[in-house]
Amino acid sequence: xxxxxxxxxxxxxxxxxxxxxxxxxxxxxxxxxxxxxxxxxxxxxxxxxxxxxxxxxxxxxxxxxxxxxxxxxxxxxxxxxxxxxxxxxxxxxxxxxxxxxxxxxxxxxxxxxxxxx
Numbered sequence: 001x002x003x004x005x006x007x008x009x010x011x012x013x014x015x016x017x018x019x020x021x022x023x024x025x026x027x028x029x030x031x032x033x034x035x036x037x038x039x040x041x042x043x044x045x046x047x048x049x050x051x052x053x054x055x056x057x058x059x060x061x062x063x064x065x066x067x068x069x070x071x072x073x074x075x076x077x078x079x080x081x082x083x084x085x086x087x088x089x090x091x092x093x094x095x096x097x098x099x100x101x102x103x104x105x106x107x108x109x110x111x112x113x114x115x116x117x
Contacts, residue, residue, distance in 0.1 A: 001099065004043040006052035007032065009074075010081045013051075013088060020092075023048075036060060044069055049099050061103055061116065068116055072104045083108075 005014045007027040017024045025048060027039060034042070036056055043050040049070035050057065057073065060066045072091070074084060091099075091106055098104065098113050105112040 001096065002046065002048040004039065004046065004048040004050050006039055006050065006054060008053040009051050010084065012081045013084055016085045016088070037066070040066055040068060058103070068101075068103070070100045070102055070104070070116070072099060072106060074106050076106070076108055078108070 002023040003017060003025070005017075005024055005026045009026075011026075011028070014024050014026045025042075025046065027034065031038070031042065036054065037060065040050065040057065040060055042048075044067060047069055049072060050068065051072050051074070053074050055073060055075070057071050061068050061071065074088070076084060076087070087106055087108065091104070091111060095104070095111060095113065101116050103114045103116055
């Protein structure tokens with residue numbers, strides 16, 4: 001599984017995923033300050049699941065009908081990176097088969113998953 005981490009994703013989460021053996025392209029490292037549409041285009045071009053804290057991607061996908069290989073939107077009340085890592089690890093264990101071609105919203109209380117057409 002390959003990921004594209006938006007620039008609003010914390011570096012420790014990127015490092016965690018890389019440490020687990022995932023191929024993670026980090027926008028901050030190679031494509032700093034590109035638009036949301038460019039981020040989505042890059043994820044699609046490289047067949048990567050987008051990781052983001054930016055709910056604007058929901059508008060791009062559902063209102064503007066942009067194509068996506070998959071998006072994980074992290075919406076936690078806590079800004080604590082270690083909390084995000086714990087929840088993301090749980091997401092990988094329980095829902096890894098639901099990340100590709102799905103829009104996933106990860107919160108402290110639940111995981112919402114919607115299939116993308």
